[in-house]
Amino acid sequence: MELEVRHLRALCAIADAGSLHRAARQLGVAQPTLSTQLSRIEQALGGALFVRERTGCRPTPLGRTVLGRARPLLADMSTLVLEARAAAAGGDSRLRVGSTASRALAGWLRRLRRPGLEPTLQMDVSANALLRRVAEGQLDVAFVHEVEGSALHVPEGLRLRVLLEREPQFVMLPADHPAAGRPVVRLADLADDRWMIDPTVDGEWDGVHRMLRAVGLNPRVLHGDYHTAASLVATGEVVTVCQPSSQSRPDLAVRRLYGDPLGVRLLLAARTLSGLDAVFPALEEAYWEVARQSTAYREWLEGAGIRALPRCPVTAPATGRVKFVPAR
Template sequence: MELEVRHLRALCAIADTGSLHKAARRLGVSQPSLTTQLRRIENSLGAELFWRERSGCRPTPVGRALLTRARPLVAEMTALVVEAKAAAAGSGGSRLRIGSTASRALPGWLGRLRRRLPGADISLHMDVSANALLRMVAAGQRDVVFVHEVEGSPLRVPEGLAVRVLIEREPQFVSLARGHPAATAPVVELADLAGDRWIVDPTVDGEWDGLRRVLAAAGLNPSVLHGDYHTAAALVAAGEAVAPCQPTSRPREDMAVRPLRGDPLAVRLLLCSPPGTEEVHQEVYEDLAAAYREVASEAAAYRQWLLRHKSPLLTGAAA
């Protein structure tokens, strides 16, 4: 068996996420398929590349040596493919490669950029991992990325990247079934959710650690499910769980979105780009800020929170 780029990409994903489950999600394959692929690679090389532990996967000395050579190869190949596609498109115009974690501000941001840069080749790459997006910028694979950093879980920002703070502290709300007793109040007490099961996506950098700290500080030790937020929404609506959510999330007929008392869980919103590009991407930042203000004002619970805290966000100034 000869190692191919897809094999190297799989090894890098396992090392970056520290988990076969998380790596499989990032690569868009099933965990059994990735496990089988890893076993074949190790059998072909005659060496174990990762130690499988209860806490996840950790590279062996042989694995670390292989990853040292694999990472630049994967980065170069990714950049080559992107450049080849751009050349094949023959756009000849400007290009803006955006990366982002999930945000309701994305559609408005992209729309503003397309109006500001007519004819430009604007592409979007989304990832649940903010750290993965930051590595893409550092490797020259993205021009700018919009990420969130969970309070208490700093991102691993590559040295030299230009970092602009969009929102210094965005409170995270909670989504719960419309019929949940706590949903009748405008602000939810964590203690009122003591008997609930929580669901969180562990592939989102820092999210599980942040929630675990907040729950422990409140003296709570609830049952926790790990799953993606599409599944979470269905379980929340059915009353089977509650989940942290972005304050810009819109409620549904079967689901309420409420702030938590004291705002114990928060994130910082960042726009990151290569060194020295702050002025180059000033308009990109301004369009993102405008798009974020728009969705913030449209989300009723968040708008009320902003009004109570006399936030400058509603007057057109970024926080």
């Protein structure tokens, strides 16, 4: 058996996901198929690459060696594809990127930009709309979030890669709010507040409503976008859920919610696995960069044992490749 790019991609997916089940889901194959493929790769290389445990898989010393060589090879292959497409297009190729709101966008686009390749951006509050545009060929990739309890409608044929299985949503409240003096806020502390929710964001209203109803709250709700929400939070009019990478300001505070009652899954979608490989490393690096900048989120990550905060990551110059994995 000769190793192919798809075999290296499968090994990296297993290492990144930490389990065969999650890796198979990301790769779009059945778990038994991936397990059989892994066994054949291990036979070809002459040793076990992963230790199978009840909680998942972790690389063996041989596995770490193989992964250390596989990642740069995949990164180089992704760069080759992008540069070849740029050359075929006369030296100026457009990478059409779609995304829901994220503080990682600026860093992602900066990392994707290189001679002969210029990313364009299309924002939309609807993750489902962005996925449809990828499936229809109007976008090359889309970075979206899926509110738990409100599954996205993924068109047939799309490939997905999970950036984060569950990103906890935090709360943004006025800096002089009584609850702002604590690092963790209980929903009961916000029982008398008005909430602002953007009902046009897929799953947002349902997710927040379920979260509040679960603790017996039925607060007054204003509908509006989250740029407006931040302004109203600062003046003491409302509180709102927010991404954990949001940063506190002198007039507003970003705090963790007790028990992490609301989460989203962060996904990258493309029509091909090579399309995912070409842009995922840059997105991953950009995301953890903004995560480090948020004190509240950084503390949550460290408390959860997620090693997302290396000070000097080793990055492949051609692609901006950097890999952060949960601590196990």
